Amino acid sequence: MNITKQSAAGHPDGLDMASFSQGLFIGGQWCAATGGGGIAVVDPSTETTLTSVADATVDDALAAVEAAAKAAPAWRDTAPRRRSEILRRCFELMTERSQMLATLISMENGKALRDAKGEVAYAAEFFRWNAEEAVRISGEFGMAPSGTNRIIVDYQPMGICVLITPWNFPAAMATRKIAPALAAGCTVILKPASVTPLTAYALAAIYAEAGVPAGVVNVLTTTNPGPVTSAMLSDPRVRKLSFTGSTGVGRSLLAEAARHVISCSMELGGNAPFVVFDDADLETALDGAMVAKMRNAGEACTAANRLYVQSGIHDAFVAGLAARMQALAVGPGTDSATECGPMITRKAVDKIARLVADARDRGAQVVCGGEAPTGKGFFYPPTVLSGVPMEAEMAHEEIFGPVAPVYRFDTEEEAIARANDTEYGLAAYIFSRDLARAMRVAGRIEAGMIAINRGLVSDPAAPFGGVKQSGLGREGGQHHGISEFMEAKYIAATF
Numbered sequence: 001m002n003i004t005k006q007s008a009a010g011h012p013d014g015l016d017m018a019s020f021s022q023g024l025f026i027g028g029q030w031c032a033a034t035g036g037g038g039i040a041v042v043d044p045s046t047e048t049t050l051t052s053v054a055d056a057t058v059d060d061a062l063a064a065v066e067a068a069a070k071a072a073p074a075w076r077d078t079a080p081r082r083r084s085e086i087l088r089r090c091f092e093l094m095t096e097r098s099q100m101l102a103t104l105i106s107m108e109n110g111k112a113l114r115d116a117k118g119e120v121a122y123a124a125e126f127f128r129w130n131a132e133e134a135v136r137i138s139g140e141f142g143m144a145p146s147g148t149n150r151i152i153v154d155y156q157p158m159g160i161c162v163l164i165t166p167w168n169f170p171a172a173m174a175t176r177k178i179a180p181a182l183a184a185g186c187t188v189i190l191k192p193a194s195v196t197p198l199t200a201y202a203l204a205a206i207y208a209e210a211g212v213p214a215g216v217v218n219v220l221t222t223t224n225p226g227p228v229t230s231a232m233l234s235d236p237r238v239r240k241l242s243f244t245g246s247t248g249v250g251r252s253l254l255a256e257a258a259r260h261v262i263s264c265s266m267e268l269g270g271n272a273p274f275v276v277f278d279d280a281d282l283e284t285a286l287d288g289a290m291v292a293k294m295r296n297a298g299e300a301c302t303a304a305n306r307l308y309v310q311s312g313i314h315d316a317f318v319a320g321l322a323a324r325m326q327a328l329a330v331g332p333g334t335d336s337a338t339e340c341g342p343m344i345t346r347k348a349v350d351k352i353a354r355l356v357a358d359a360r361d362r363g364a365q366v367v368c369g370g371e372a373p374t375g376k377g378f379f380y381p382p383t384v385l386s387g388v389p390m391e392a393e394m395a396h397e398e399i400f401g402p403v404a405p406v407y408r409f410d411t412e413e414e415a416i417a418r419a420n421d422t423e424y425g426l427a428a429y430i431f432s433r434d435l436a437r438a439m440r441v442a443g444r445i446e447a448g449m450i451a452i453n454r455g456l457v458s459d460p461a462a463p464f465g466g467v468k469q470s471g472l473g474r475e476g477g478q479h480h481g482i483s484e485f486m487e488a489k490y491i492a493a494t495f
C-alpha cells in the first residue's frame, strides 16, 4: 500500500481509496482474505461508501498468529535501543503525515478535523513516549532475607498479543497498545473496529516504512469478530489480550480468555460525572464542559455523561452551556469549519434519540437541540437538557453523543454519592476554586482518572484506565502501560 506517500499533500482527493482493497496486513504483506469477502466502509457524513477492505476469516487470523510467532524471537532479541529508534521513527512519520491521517480519520469516523488532528498528535505521542520507555526497562537484584541467595527479577516480553480496538479513536486506541507492546519486545495482531479500518491500515504502512520488521505488527479486519478472536486466543502461543471497547464485549472476552489463562488488559465503558461546585469559576467550568462533552462530538469513553451542578451556579451554567452548544458548527468532519461532526452510524443516532426521548418523557427540559435532522448523514445536534431525573436511562447509560444532561445538587455529600451511583469508574471531572475541597472530592469519587478544573484528562505520560466495570489495567504512564506487556521472571541464584 502506497497510501502514506501518495497522500502527503493531505487533501481528501489525494487519498487513494482503491489502495485499501489490497487486503489484510499479515507478515509484512498485503493479502486478500481467504474467504474473498469485503467490508464496505461508509462515510458517516454522506452515507456513501468510501471503499471496502478485506473481511478476514478464522484461517486468516491463524495465519496472522503464525506470522507474529515467526517474527517474535528476532524482535524480542532486537536491542532496546534499536526498538526505540524504530518507534521514534513511527512517531516522526505519523507527525509528518498528520494532515493525511487526520483527513482519513475524519472521513471514516466523521469526527471534526480539529478533533482528528488532536487524535493524531495524541496517537503519535505513544510512539515517542514508548521509544523513551523501551530503553528504560530495568530489573531488580537483591539478597534474599535468609541470606542464602540473590533474588534477580528480569522483565521479559509476554509474547504474542491480540489487540482489539473501537471506532471512536481509530489511531490512538491502536497506538496506545501497539507502541508499548513493541517497546516491551512483543509482536502483535491488531483487530480494529470494522467501521473504521482505514486508519489502522494506513498506520500499518507507516510502521513498515519506519522499519518495524515483517510480522511484528499484523492487522486484520473482520465482520466475524467472535470466532476470529476465539481462534486466536485458542492458540497457545498467544499470551495477551488487550481490549478497548464496551463493557459487554469486554466481559465476554474475559470469559473467553479465562479458558486459556491469558493475561488481559481491559479499557471498557464510562459514565463520567462532571461536578461543578458553586465556588467554581463559571467560564473555566464551561470551557471544561465543552471539551469534556464535545471532544469527538461526545463519542469518547471519558466524555462527561452526567453534569452535576450545585444550585447556586446551576442556572448560569445551563444558560452558558446552551449558548456555547448552540453556537457550534455542525457538519461533515472533513470540512475545516466543522466543530461537531456526525455520529458513527444510524444506530448510534437512534440510541441518542431514544435516550433524549426517555429523559423528556420523564420530565427533563430540552434547553437546546434534541431533534435529529432529516436527510443524509448520521447527524445529531448539540443538545442540553436540564432537570433530568435520576431515573432517566441516560443517568445510567453511556450517551456517546453530543447531549449534555444537567442535574442539580445541593451538598458535597450528595454530589459524591450521585457521582458514584454507577457501575462504571473511568473518568470524573471536578470544578471548584477551593483546592482542598477538590482534592477531598477527588479522593472519594470512584474513578481511575480525575480532572480538576479542566476538561481533558488523557495524557500518554499518565496511566489511563478505569475501576469497577470500566476495566482492568492501565495504558500509558511511567511503567504502567509497558508493564502490561511484560512478565516478571524471578531467578534465585547462589554464587
Ligand code: NAP
Binding pocket: 164, 165, 166, 167, 168, 169, 173, 191, 192, 193, 194, 195, 222, 223, 224, 225, 226, 227, 229, 244, 245, 246, 247, 249, 250, 252, 253, 266, 267, 268, 269, 270, 300, 301, 302, 398, 426, 466, 470, 471
Ligand atoms: P464494542 O462494540 O465493544 O467494539 C469494540 C471492538 O470489539 C471492535 O473492534 C469490535 O469489532 C470488537 N468486537 C465486538 N464483538 C466482539 C467479539 N464478540 N469478540 C471480539 N471482538 C469483538 O465497542 P465500540 O462500540 O466499538 O466502542 C465504544 C465503547 O468503547 C464504549 O463503551 C466506550 O466507552 C468504549 N471505549 C473505552 C475506552 C477506554 O479506554 N476505556 C476508549 C474508547 C472506547 P466490530 O467493530 O467488528 O464490531
